[in-house]
Amino acid sequence: MKHLTTIVFDAYGTLFDVHSVSEKSEELFPTRGRQISELWRTKQLEYAFIQQIIGRYQPFDEITRNSLRFTCEQLGVTLTEEKEKVLLDSYLTLSLYEEVPNALKQLANHYHLAILTNGTLNMIQPLVEYHHLTPYFTQVMSIDDVKQYKPSPAAYSYALDRFNCKREDILFVSSNTWDITGASSFGFQTAWVNRKSQSVFDRMGQQPDHIISNLNELVRIVCY
Amino acid sequence: MKHLTTIVFDAYGTLFDVHSVSEKSEELFPTRGRQISELWRTKQLEYAFIQQIIGRYQPFDEITRNSLRFTCEQLGVTLTEEKEKVLLDSYLTLSLYEEVPNALKQLANHYHLAILTNGTLNMIQPLVEYHHLTPYFTQVMSIDDVKQYKPSPAAYSYALDRFNCKREDILFVSSNTWDITGASSFGFQTAWVNRKSQSVFDRMGQQPDHIISNLNELVRIVCY
Numbered sequence: 001m002k003h004l005t006t007i008v009f010d011a012y013g014t015l016f017d018v019h020s021v022s023e024k025s026e027e028l029f030p031t032r033g034r035q036i037s038e039l040w041r042t043k044q045l046e047y048a049f050i051q052q053i054i055g056r057y058q059p060f061d062e063i064t065r066n067s068l069r070f071t072c073e074q075l076g077v078t079l080t081e082e083k084e085k086v087l088l089d090s091y092l093t094l095s096l097y098e099e100v101p102n103a104l105k106q107l108a109n110h111y112h113l114a115i116l117t118n119g120t121l122n123m124i125q126p127l128v129e130y131h132h133l134t135p136y137f138t139q140v141m142s143i144d145d146v147k148q149y150k151p152s153p154a155a156y157s158y159a160l161d162r163f164n165c166k167r168e169d170i171l172f173v174s175s176n177t178w179d180i181t182g183a184s185s186f187g188f189q190t191a192w193v194n195r196k197s198q199s200v201f202d203r204m205g206q207q208p209d210h211i212i213s214n215l216n217e218l219v220r221i222v223c224y
Numbered sequence: 225m226k227h228l229t230t231i232v233f234d235a236y237g238t239l240f241d242v243h244s245v246s247e248k249s250e251e252l253f254p255t256r257g258r259q260i261s262e263l264w265r266t267k268q269l270e271y272a273f274i275q276q277i278i279g280r281y282q283p284f285d286e287i288t289r290n291s292l293r294f295t296c297e298q299l300g301v302t303l304t305e306e307k308e309k310v311l312l313d314s315y316l317t318l319s320l321y322e323e324v325p326n327a328l329k330q331l332a333n334h335y336h337l338a339i340l341t342n343g344t345l346n347m348i349q350p351l352v353e354y355h356h357l358t359p360y361f362t363q364v365m366s367i368d369d370v371k372q373y374k375p376s377p378a379a380y381s382y383a384l385d386r387f388n389c390k391r392e393d394i395l396f397v398s399s400n401t402w403d404i405t406g407a408s409s410f411g412f413q414t415a416w417v418n419r420k421s422q423s424v425f426d427r428m429g430q431q432p433d434h435i436i437s438n439l440n441e442l443v444r445i446v447c448y
Contacts, residue, residue, distance in 0.1 A: 047428055049273045050402045053376050054409045056429060066427040073424040152277050178274045185278045200297040203290040204271055205280060 002189060004222060005165050006138075007107060010150075010174035011117040011124055012094075014193055015133075020095035024087060029077050036071055043067035048118055049178075052149040059144055060119045064091060092126045096133075097195070103215035104136040110223055114139040116159040116172075118149050139163075151182020171209075173218065181206045191218055226413060228446060229389050230362075231331060234374075234398035235341040235348055236318075238417055239357075244319035248311060253301050260295055267291035272342055273402075276373040283368055284343045288315060316350045320357075321419070327439035328360040334447055338363040340383040340396075342373050363387075375406020395433075397442065405430045415442055 012018050019037050026033025044060075044067040051058055058066075068087060072079035079087075107113055113136050117124050121142045128134055139162055148154035160167050172183035175193040184190045184206040192201060192208035193215070201207060212218050236242050243261050250257025268284075268291040275282055282290075292311055296303035303311075331337055337360050341348050345366045352358055363386055372378035384391050396407035399417040408414045408430040416425060416432035417439065425431060436442050 043426075046402070047426070049277060050375060050405060051428060052277055053273060053373075054406050055377060056409060058429065070424060070427045074422060076423065149277070151274060153279060178270070181274060182278050185280060198298060199300065200294060202267075202271070203294045204275060205282065 003169055004111065004171050004189065005169045006112040006114065006163050007171045007173060007218075007222070008114045008116050008159055008188070010172075010176060010179050011115050011119060011127070012176075013195065014173060014175045015096060015100050015115070016094040016127060017097060018094060021087060021090045024090040028083050028086065032075060032077060036075060036077070039071045039075065040068050043070055045178075048149045052152055057147040057149075060117075060142075061088075061123055064088065064123070091123060093130050094127060096131050097214065099214050099216045101131070101133065103219050104133060106219045106223055107215075108136040112138045112163065114141060114159065114162075116141045116143070116150070116155070118143055118155075120144045151178050151185075153182070153186050156183055156186040156188060171222070173215075177202045180208045184208065191221075193218075227393055228335065228395055228413065229393045230336040230338065230387050231395045231397060231442075231446070232338045232340050232383055232412070234396075234400060234403050235339050235343060235351070236400075237419065238397060238399045239320060239324050239339070240318040240351060241321060242318060245311060245314045248314045252307050252310060256299065256301060260299060260301070263299065264292050264295045267294055269402075272373045276376055281371040281373075284341075284366075285312075285347055288312065288347070315347060317354050318351060320355050321438065323438050323440045325355070325357065327443050328357060330443045330447055331439075332360040336362045336387065338365060338383065338386075340365045340367070340374070340379070342367055342379075344368045375402050375409075377406070377410050380407055380410040380412060395446070397439075401426045404432045408432065415445075417442075 009015055018041050022033040022037035025036040029036060044064055047063045047067050065088060115137055119142060124140055124142060128140055141159055143149055143155045146154055146158045167187040170188045171191060172188040173191045174180050175195045180190045180192045181204050190208045191210040191212055194211055194213055210221055233239055242265050246257040246261035249260040253260060268288055271287045271291050289312060339361055343366060348364055348366060352364055365383055367373055367379045370378055370382045391411040394412045395415060396412040397415045398404050399419045404414045404416045405428050414432045415434040415436055418435055418437055434445055
């Protein structure tokens, strides 16, 4: 393990399970819950990437709403104002992956921990507080401050600027392969949380330094 | 219809059916053809977008090969060198959507026609020649010349610079919603070819000027 002072986590899909909204969608739209949850997440990411590329930033809470509206129209289900509010609110209470609290507790004894998310602060802060994770993090950062979505170099640079260290002293942890590709290209050390048990990492010219299946494995790598 | 001198077409998915490779993959990998074709296309686009965002350009022929390799590894099928060559070569003989030749013939009587593709020239030129479409196009342009993928403004700007006209004199035609979003944001007129019969267009703040289900409808709009 190289010298390391700080661990920066992605939020959605890494600490918090975005597909935990499928239960709520299943309740509102019986038999369609998983389908809605999956198309919603796919379009949410696509909207962030495309808007980054065309240079027209919209905050992630708006993107999350717009991609939900698209999803329901596309799948032919009627999204009332009430249902929309329920589903958007469910983003503020997404489930934690089960090993997360204990792993963060152990990691926080050795390193500065932080979050860098594409979500807006009004999305991420309530979620962190809901799960009582606030004490573990030195910083909870949103790219909304610089209006440059991950995986753009400007997004990771924003995180780096908040710490007094070199980029290679930071370990960036994400389950999203595009996020690991971006962070690695920027110069962070990286750990890919292979939560979906994909057999292989993407072939975009970057490779994670570590591949783990959950955060307990990260504890074993960096704390002992 | 506003003043119009030039019609610029996207290639893959708009003129040529990228999923026509599924027949060849089905032959090579029985029962897996469609699945391979779909994941391959999804990852091909994702790789182009992510590499655009992280600022590490790789040409589309390399991206096409890398995303095919990822797809086969991920789906657990063995891609020999021979099979890889067969599948990559099939990109040079993709099927045309059936109305395309006749529609291009009519449009070419009234307008300058061009192609602007994310593909490299060594991918697109053989394909255009294979289908005897060369006479209809004034320009066959690849963003590889500027190494900026669509939907970045730089990609559409490159096309504009090749014509002596204003951006609003160009009609951009694509079946890819992200491509219409980018072209519209740049200032082209746009026609979305809704080939997959999606019920709605994306909600990214841009809307196509025209929605058509095939190029015959475009002929009716701009030629009469």
